[in-house]
Amino acid sequence: xxxxxxxxxxxxxxxxxxxxxxxxxxxxxxxxxxxxxxxxxxxxxxxxxxxxxxxxxxxxxxxxxxxxxxxxxxxxxxxxxxxxxxxxxxxxxxxxxxxxxxxxxxxxxxxxxx
Amino acid sequence: xxxxxxxxxxxxxxxxxxxxxxxxxxxxxxxxxxxxxxxxxxxxxxxxxxxxxxxxxxxxxxxxxxxxxxxxxxxxxxxxxxxxxxxxxxxxxxxxxxxxxxxxxxxxxxxxxxx
Numbered sequence: 001x002x003x004x005x006x007x008x009x010x011x012x013x014x015x016x017x018x019x020x021x022x023x024x025x026x027x028x029x030x031x032x033x034x035x036x037x038x039x040x041x042x043x044x045x046x047x048x049x050x051x052x053x054x055x056x057x058x059x060x061x062x063x064x065x066x067x068x069x070x071x072x073x074x075x076x077x078x079x080x081x082x083x084x085x086x087x088x089x090x091x092x093x094x095x096x097x098x099x100x101x102x103x104x105x106x107x108x109x110x111x112x113x114x
Numbered sequence: 115x116x117x118x119x120x121x122x123x124x125x126x127x128x129x130x131x132x133x134x135x136x137x138x139x140x141x142x143x144x145x146x147x148x149x150x151x152x153x154x155x156x157x158x159x160x161x162x163x164x165x166x167x168x169x170x171x172x173x174x175x176x177x178x179x180x181x182x183x184x185x186x187x188x189x190x191x192x193x194x195x196x197x198x199x200x201x202x203x204x205x206x207x208x209x210x211x212x213x214x215x216x217x218x219x220x221x222x223x224x225x226x227x228x229x
Contacts, residue, residue: 035219042220042221042222044219050215092159103209104161107156108159
C-alpha cells in the first residue's frame, strides 16, 4: 500500500506571494490533517478535512485555507506569505472512523519564504 | 485544555542499551489516544506505537513499548536494544477521539545513540 505523498517537497517563495501544497492520503483513508512545524512553535495543527468537509480547525489566520477533493486528496493554500510562514508542512491521513488509531504522515513540504 | 509535556529536550544512550523517553499528558476527556512518532533529520514523521485510553495492556511494537500509567497520566516510550539508526527526534502526541484526526504534540526529545 502506498504511503502518504506530498508535493512539492521543497518550495521557495517571496513575501506576499501565495502557495498551494498538495497531499494524497493512503488509499482508503478519508481524513487528511495538516500541521505546521517550526523550531519555535513546534508542531501545530492547521486543519482536518473529512469527506470534503473541514472537520476541525486550528488557531491560524484566514490566510491559511484548505480543501479536499472527492478522491480524498487535499490541498492547502497560504496567501500573502510572511517570513514566519517558513516551515515544514506535514499532512497526515487516517481512516474514516474517529476511533481508528491509524495516523500516518507524509514526508512534508519544506517552505522557505524570502 | 489538552496538553502534552516532554521534559527531556535531549538524551544519550549507548548502542544496545534500553532507553525511556518521558511523556505526560493532560486531558479531561475519558476517551483519547496516545501516539509516539520518530522524526529523522529528513523530516518525515514515522508512526511508532499507539495506546488507547481504554486499552488494558501496554502497547508493544517490536523494540518499542509504551509504559502507560493512566492514573499518573504518563505514556513513556521504551526503546529496547538501541541502534544507531534510532537517533532522531521523538514526539509524543495525543488525540481526543471527539476531535477526529487532530493531534496535540509535545515539544519532542532528541535521542542520540552512541556506539
